Amino acid sequence: MSRVRTDYEKTLWRKIVRFVNGEKDLFDEQSGFNVETEELEDRRHRNFFEEAELNKKKVQIAELIEERSEETEQRAVKLYERFYRLFAVITCVAIIAILLVTVANLPDYGDPDNPANNEVSKKYIEDGIKDTGAVNIVAGMILDYRAFDTLGESHVLFIAAVCVMILLKIDPDSEKGKRFISLENDRAYEPKNDPILVWATGILVPIIIVFGIYVILNGHLSPGGGFSGGAIIGAGLILYLNAFGFKKTERFFTQKTFSVVSVSALLFYSISKTYAFFTGANGIHNIISKGTAGDIISAGLILPLNICVGAVVACTMYSFYGMFRKGGL
Amino acid sequence: MDLCTNFPMFSIILCLMCGVVCSVLKKNMARYVTYGLLTVLVVLSAAVLGYTVSIDGSFIYQMGHFGAPFGNELRAGVLEGVFTVFFSVIMYLSVIAGEKHIYEDVEESKINLYYTLICLMMSSLLALTYTNDVFTAYVFVEINTITAAGLVAVMGNGRAYFSSAKYMIMSLLGSGLLLIGITLLYDVTGHLLLSNIKYAVVTSTIKEYAEPFTIIIALITIGLSIKSALFPFHSWLPDAHTASTISSSAILSSLVLKAYIVLLIKIYYRAIGWETVLETGVNDIVFVFGIMAMIFGSVFAIAQKDVKRMTAYSSVAQIGYIFMGIGIGNAAGVVAAVFHIFAHGATKSMIFTSLGGIKEVSRHSTKLDAIKGAGYRNKVASVAFAVGAFSMVGIPFFPGFVSKINFADAAIDAGGPKMIVILVALAVSTVLNCIYFFRALICLYTPVSDPGGRLTEEVDNTKPTAKYIGAMAFFIVANLFLGTFSDMIIKLITRGLSMFS
Numbered sequence: 001m002s003r004v005r006t007d008y009e010k011t012l013w014r015k016i017v018r019f020v021n022g023e024k025d026l027f028d029e030q031s032g033f034n035v036e037t038e039e040l041e042d043r044r045h046r047n048f049f050e051e052a053e054l055n056k057k058k059v060q061i062a063e064l065i066e067e068r069s070e071e072t073e074q075r076a077v078k079l080y081e082r083f084y085r086l087f088a089v090i091t092c093v094a095i096i097a098i099l100l101v102t103v104a105n106l107p108d109y110g111d112p113d114n115p116a117n118n119e120v121s122k123k124y125i126e127d128g129i130k131d132t133g134a135v136n137i138v139a140g141m142i143l144d145y146r147a148f149d150t151l152g153e154s155h156v157l158f159i160a161a162v163c164v165m166i167l168l169k170i171d172p173d174s175e176k177g178k179r180f181i182s183l184e185n186d187r188a189y190e191p192k193n194d195p196i197l198v199w200a201t202g203i204l205v206p207i208i209i210v211f212g213i214y215v216i217l218n219g220h221l222s223p224g225g226g227f228s229g230g231a232i233i234g235a236g237l238i239l240y241l242n243a244f245g246f247k248k249t250e251r252f253f254t255q256k257t258f259s260v261v262s263v264s265a266l267l268f269y270s271i272s273k274t275y276a277f278f279t280g281a282n283g284i285h286n287i288i289s290k291g292t293a294g295d296i297i298s299a300g301l302i303l304p305l306n307i308c309v310g311a312v313v314a315c316t317m318y319s320f321y322g323m324f325r326k327g328g329l
Numbered sequence: 330m331d332l333c334t335n336f337p338m339f340s341i342i343l344c345l346m347c348g349v350v351c352s353v354l355k356k357n358m359a360r361y362v363t364y365g366l367l368t369v370l371v372v373l374s375a376a377v378l379g380y381t382v383s384i385d386g387s388f389i390y391q392m393g394h395f396g397a398p399f400g401n402e403l404r405a406g407v408l409e410g411v412f413t414v415f416f417s418v419i420m421y422l423s424v425i426a427g428e429k430h431i432y433e434d435v436e437e438s439k440i441n442l443y444y445t446l447i448c449l450m451m452s453s454l455l456a457l458t459y460t461n462d463v464f465t466a467y468v469f470v471e472i473n474t475i476t477a478a479g480l481v482a483v484m485g486n487g488r489a490y491f492s493s494a495k496y497m498i499m500s501l502l503g504s505g506l507l508l509i510g511i512t513l514l515y516d517v518t519g520h521l522l523l524s525n526i527k528y529a530v531v532t533s534t535i536k537e538y539a540e541p542f543t544i545i546i547a548l549i550t551i552g553l554s555i556k557s558a559l560f561p562f563h564s565w566l567p568d569a570h571t572a573s574t575i576s577s578s579a580i581l582s583s584l585v586l587k588a589y590i591v592l593l594i595k596i597y598y599r600a601i602g603w604e605t606v607l608e609t610g611v612n613d614i615v616f617v618f619g620i621m622a623m624i625f626g627s628v629f630a631i632a633q634k635d636v637k638r639m640t641a642y643s644s645v646a647q648i649g650y651i652f653m654g655i656g657i658g659n660a661a662g663v664v665a666a667v668f669h670i671f672a673h674g675a676t677k678s679m680i681f682t683s684l685g686g687i688k689e690v691s692r693h694s695t696k697l698d699a700i701k702g703a704g705y706r707n708k709v710a711s712v713a714f715a716v717g718a719f720s721m722v723g724i725p726f727f728p729g730f731v732s733k734i735n736f737a738d739a740a741i742d743a744g745g746p747k748m749i750v751i752l753v754a755l756a757v758s759t760v761l762n763c764i765y766f767f768r769a770l771i772c773l774y775t776p777v778s779d780p781g782g783r784l785t786e787e788v789d790n791t792k793p794t795a796k797y798i799g800a801m802a803f804f805i806v807a808n809l810f811l812g813t814f815s816d817m818i819i820k821l822i823t824r825g826l827s828m829f830s
Contacts, residue, residue, distance in 0.1 A: 066441065068812055099509075102540065105538060107516060115518055116515065116516060118520075120398050120519065144393065145399055146464075148392045150395070151345070152468035152469055155348075155452075156468065156472055156475065158352075159445075159479070160447075162352060163446075164440050165439075166482060167482055171436065171439075173438075234587050259352070259353045263350065263353050266346075266347060267350070279394075280393040280395075281391045286394065329580070
């Protein structure tokens with residue numbers, strides 16, 4: 001004999017069936033709050049009054065749950081926060097202690113017998129000029145001995161610029177872009193016509209840019225090179241933009257300039273290095289001569305590569321600024 | 330010297346160049362360039378694999394005019410060949426299957442930039458696999474990190490920005506630890522090339538720096554496991570996978586997470602030495618967290634109501650399997666872990682792309698109650714999802730089964746308390762996998778009456794494109810291939826791993 005069960009909905013089997021159907025979560029069981037999914041299912045079949053009643057019921061249940069759980073919840077949150085802070089402090093202190101102990105056990109600073117003072121650095125220092133033709137050993141290292149790393153590194157800059165473009169670039173043809181340009185564009189306040197800024201910029205910017213070019217061109221002879229020179233030129237361009245506004249910079253630097261300069265620089269970099277890698281690995285004679293060490297035109301590919309890196313860095317820095325200012329160049 | 334030995338260098342630089350060119354092209358041209366690139370990459374990687382199998386060995390490619398230890402080097406063996414073929418094929422399929430969604434989800438003027446990201450992501454995957462130099466590895470880890478965050482942020486809504494920022498912070502924490510590890514490693518060995526580091530370690534110059542060396546191994550392991558979302562560091566993963574477009578989720582889950590594990594295995598075997606790792610006991614810690622990830626990832630997945638989020642949590646569990654395999658500490662465990670990289674990569678990208686098709690016919694939602702009956706509305710996608718679910722649960726003839734049985738074999742080889750823990754965890758995790766994947770599957774094939782008729786309308790408007798059907802079919806075939814011809818692949822993996830040391 002079986003008896004009729006009134007609590008059919010609460011049986012384990014029904015629970016599993018509903019869980020399998022995705023209507024109900026096993027983990028929400030305690031709250032007894034599943035009006036939402038029911039409502040989604042049956043909305044079409046309900047008439048207006050029933051729905052209103054349902055909403056009322058829903059609000060009541062929500063209030064009940066809130067009332068009951070608010071106090072315990074807040075206590076739990078507070079406890080959790082305290083525990084979280086404590087745990088964070090303990091973790092940080094532990095990591096600091098571990099790293100300090102590690103550093104204390106590392107080779108002594110400046111000891112000639114250190115593992116890092118081996119045949120590698122010896123060769124870089126002694127044969128650097130003969131091997132690469134560059135008086136600046138660092139330039140020889142990053143653009144000749146370990147050129148592949150630098151190739152990757154300049155693409156890191158490029159990809160960073162692309163990601164900033166993805167985040168901030170505004171398409172002037174799109175709906176969102178039009179709204180932005182009409183509302184939030186600060187170009188209306190330009191040019192600022194601030195006499196001190198304009199005068200100082202007029203004197204400084206040519207010097208900064210010429211100095212940047214000097215740093216890039218002498219990258220293989222003296223400290224400096226593409227990365228530092230490009231950063232100097234980029235800073236000069238940003239200063240110029242701040243003093244004279246976008247209207248003036250757009251005469252020589254637009255989105256198109258950015259694309260052309262950075263794309264051709266990176267492509268030249270990749271192609272010339274492919275040639276160098278290919279000849280190097282296969283033992284083919286490299287036709288690019290190293291010239292006389294110390295001349296401005298010497299050191300084979302290092303000078304053109306420095307120029308490329310400089311162009312990419314300057315463009316990237318300037319484009320970052322342009323993107324943050326107005327979502328485009 | 331054979332021409333094939335140049336292919337690793339060519340394929341990496343080709344990726345970089347195509348990425349740069351894509352940034353100035355129109356969207357359709359950028360797409361063609363990317364497809365062309367990926368086709369070439371599949372061919373080049375297959376050639377490298379064929380060459381290394383035919384000479385039955387590995388080769389070192391010197392980047393530039395200066396040999397070891399002065400310049401950079403690439404190295405390719407059988408394992409690298411298999412990895413690159415796998416990476417390029419999965420990338421190709423994911424991009425093709427999600428093509429329509431890319432065009433819908435990404436802003437019109439930024440579609441070409443999406444393809445730029447794909448090309449540069451590919452270059453970093455290849456470079457991380459081929460490199461023989463820890464610093465080159467770090468440079469391409471940076472490219473990988475930035476492109477991955479870009480692939481999430483490209484959706485252009487608040488959720489995507491939030492998740493990508495969260496991803497970036499966690500990922501940079503990992504990069505930072507990895508960089509500290511690499512710097513200290515250089516300090517105690519004086520080299521950056523993997524083979525030279527290993528020589529320094531083996532010839533006992535390292536002995537006086539035993540404590541720093543343990544910390545170095547720990548830092549590199551923690552750094553890379555944060556980046557590949559091992560259990561306590563997994564919190565960025567579900568957000569990033571849910572917020573991004575279908576192709577991005579597939580790429581993030583199947584390729585990005587895996588590239589770091591490949592790098593970790595490479596550093597373990599080629600720089601530090603597997604025996605040294607075992608001596609320090611780092612593998613036991615990895616093992617514990619792997620087991621925890623297997624259980625907790627699945628438990629979290631059961632609690633989800635959104636299938637895409639559920640699949641993302643399932644990735645956490647599967648990453649746990651891989652780390653557990655590495656942590657067992659015998660050769661068979663690592664082989665099983667590497668096989669699981671392939672199994673999970675092929676399956677999870679298929680599940681994510683199939684969810685794209687299901688989403689289209691379910692009012693643009695992947696909630697469990699929205700996808701009800703989608704099995705009858707988009708048949709191809711649902712069959713692919715079913716195949717993926719079978720594989721993840723571990724049904725014979727699917728890749729998930731093969732990796733599970735390999736893990737069990739490795740556990741029995743290892744013996745001791747580890748064996749019991751692994752076997753219990755495998756059983757529990759299989760049951761948990763069953764619960765959430767079959768729940769989704771049952772929902773998918775529950776007939777639903779549709780009085781409003783909105784769904785029928787939607788189905789008529791969104792017939793799957795021929796490319797989508799083709800990609801899905803290829804995915805299913807690839808999974809069945811991995812599941813049935815697993816012996817061959819495991820042989821290749823074993824051969825490749827023996828070349829590593």
